[in-house]
Amino acid sequence: MTSHPHHEHDEDCDCGHDHEHDHHHDPIDELVTVRDLIRYATSQFNRAGLFFGHGSSEAYDEAVYLVLHTLHLPLDWLDPFLDACIPSDERAEVLAVLRRRTEERLPAAYLTQEAWLGDFRFYVDERVIVPRSFCFELLEAGFExxxxxxxQVSRALDLCTGSGCLAILLAHHYPNAQVDAIDLSPDALEVARRNVADYGLEEVVRLIESDVFEALGDEQYDLILSNPPYVTPEVMEALPEEYRHEPEMALAGGGEDGLTIVRRIIEGARRHLTDDGILVVEVGHNRELVEAAWPDIEFVWLSNTSEESRVFLLRADQLPG
Incomplete structure (x- = not known):
């Protein structure tokens, strides 16, 4: 009897394996179920040494996300579909996405053109960095x-808005606030415009092209929130390939310590805050550099559950000017 030992499983699955090929054929012939595709993707990602910093923290999560997204299945509902047989045209689509992730090192968000912060979905493409701000969790918790x-917050500013994600979250958490969102990149503002429209917030969120505060005149806010470029030159040099697909101007902070833009924010913020206003800025791993640059300011460092202090808060009366 020449049958292959795994033929007995074929009744479970109408897709049928074609075993007449030699062993060099396309993985598409053997990857039949969602489970197969996720296993294959996880192995491929690990083998390629991919970097995960844009939503997923490891290969398996990324594999599940990309497979479910490409098959138009609910992202939070894997179990019922694990053993579903996938027709070959859909399998080809999944494998094409996995191949781009592995060979081009594209962040998953650029492949799916979406990024999530909690339950909020945002459109993204390579004109903006992929949303992943720690400010998201801090906003959820509120700034008590x-x-x-x-x-009581009537005006809020998202400085360096990129895709517009934090401006949209500000509008959600502060329902009485008019929100301004600033970016220097016209491309980023196009993406932000699309997201603001998706959330129906055109009357609430005003998008402004400006180099930090330059276009603002005398506008004042109860809250200024910023996730500015702050990556130091050494870190820019060593960035994983995945990050090189993102706009460099959204990452590189300028100057030897990466704090050129943060300096401009700290120097200009007083003028644009109400007397009780606060400035909240994300600076990644640069806490020591920030404290060294402003030894006389008592920064409040906000930490969330998962991360060390990456975000500082200053009251208007602590700011220079």
Missing amino acids: PWIEDPL
């Missing part, structure tokens, strides 16, 4: 005691 009542 500095902001006692979210309803």
Whole structure:
């Protein structure tokens, strides 16, 4: 009897394996179920040494996300579909996405053109960095005691808005606020415009092309939130390939310590805050550099559950100017 030992499983699956080929054929012939595709993707990603910093933290999560997204299945509902047989045209589509992720080192978000912060979905493409701000969790928690009542915030600014994600979250958490969102990149503002429209917030969020505060005149805010470029030159040199697909101007902070833009924010913010206003800025791993640059300022460092302090808060009266 020449049958292959795994033929007995074929009844479970109408897709049928074609065993007449030699062993060099396309993986598409053997990867039949969602489970097969996820296993294959996880192995490929690990083998290629991919870097995960844009949503997933490891290969398996990324594999699940890309397979489910490409098959138009609900992202939070894997189990019922694990053993579903996938027709070959859909399998080809999944394998094409996996190949681009592995060979081009494209962040998954650029392949799917979406990124998630909690339950919020945003359109993204290579004109903006992939949303991944720690400010998201801090916004969820609220900025007490500095902001006692979210309803009292009437004006908020998202500085360096990129895809517009934090501006949209500000509008959500501060329902009475008019929100301004600034970016220097007209390309980024196009993406932000699309996201603001997707959330129906055109009347609430105003998009402004500006180099930090330059276009603002005398506008003042109760809250200025910023996830600016802050990556140091050494870190820029060593960035994993995945990050090189993102706009460099959204990452490189300028100057030897990466803090050129952060300096401009700290120097200019007082003028644009109300007397009780606060400035909240994300600076990644640069806490020591920040404290060295402003030895006389007592920064409040906000930490969330998962990360060390990457975000500082200053009251208007602590700022220069």
